[in-house]
Amino acid sequence: MYAIKGSSSDSLAQRYARVQAEIRAASDAAGRREDAVHLLAVSKTRPASAIADLAALGQCDFGENYLQEALDKIEALRDLPLTWHFIGPIQSNKTRDIAEHFDWVHSVDREKIARRLSEQRPAHLPPLKVCIQVNIDDEDSKSGVAAADAAALAAAVHALPGLALRGLMAIPRADSNDHNAAAFRTLAMTLSSLRNTIPDLNTQDAAKLDTLSMGMSDDFSAAIAEGATFVRIGTALFGPRD
Ligand SMILES: *Cc1c(COP(=O)(O)O)cnc(C)c1O
Numbered sequence: 001m002y003a004i005k006g007s008s009s010d011s012l013a014q015r016y017a018r019v020q021a022e023i024r025a026a027s028d029a030a031g032r033r034e035d036a037v038h039l040l041a042v043s044k045t046r047p048a049s050a051i052a053d054l055a056a057l058g059q060c061d062f063g064e065n066y067l068q069e070a071l072d073k074i075e076a077l078r079d080l081p082l083t084w085h086f087i088g089p090i091q092s093n094k095t096r097d098i099a100e101h102f103d104w105v106h107s108v109d110r111e112k113i114a115r116r117l118s119e120q121r122p123a124h125l126p127p128l129k130v131c132i133q134v135n136i137d138d139e140d141s142k143s144g145v146a147a148a149d150a151a152a153l154a155a156a157v158h159a160l161p162g163l164a165l166r167g168l169m170a171i172p173r174a175d176s177n178d179h180n181a182a183a184f185r186t187l188a189m190t191l192s193s194l195r196n197t198i199p200d201l202n203t204q205d206a207a208k209l210d211t212l213s214m215g216m217s218d219d220f221s222a223a224i225a226e227g228a229t230f231v232r233i234g235t236a237l238f239g240p241r242d
Helices: 012-029 048-056 067-076 092-101 111-120 147-158 177-197 203-208 220-225
Strands: 038-042 061-064 083-086 104-108 128-133 163-169 211-213 230-233
Touching: 012 038, 012 048, 012 220, 048 067, 061 067, 067 083, 067 092, 092 111, 104 111, 104 163, 111 128, 111 147, 111 163, 128 147, 128 211, 147 163, 147 177, 163 177, 163 203, 177 211, 177 220, 211 230, 220 230
Parallel strands: 038 061, 038 230, 061 083, 083 104, 104 128, 128 163, 163 211
Antiparallel strands: none
């Protein structure tokens, strides 16, 4: 199940190079263009200095789960040209800060949250890019909309002016590679079916509905095989979290 070998005593540069090589290998094996798969470095619990180090190696996209911690790092690193992704559960009293400080949100799972993000997105910024989180294994413990309700939520998000609907995100039950591959395939099929179910989806918006945020340190090669466009990787880049 562990795609990434090597130990936590390796340098950040070594781990970054190894993850990039694994992404390339999985893209090649799947006959996909390498630039179709983006690495989202999940930097929750890591200090701003670790993000700056990875940015110096060329990484642009960073994912955060905890708002206050993220805001501190965004402020500390505001001189760097980074793209910030919110990937954690969203409480309604947190939407304003997310709308004001992030470029992407991967974890929208309720219409109420989507409305608030849209209303609170500052007018001088482009629409907030949004993925809908799907609870792909129907787990009680997980955030995400039920797969059966994804189409209705996608239609609602599409209609909101402050948001740009980009695709779907899921975190499969950490189970087996076979299970996760099947879950990734289901998410990919759910995304393609959205193109036919969202009312008034013009060609331009349909073309932007291109994002599958799936795959983490232990299963990103399987996710790439099933069409992932963002793989969200923390441990394999930064080492184990405390
Ligand atoms: C922590 C986290 C990740 C990264 O997990 P790793 O196993 O450390 O790669 C990816 N996605 C989400 C939503 C997370 O919370």
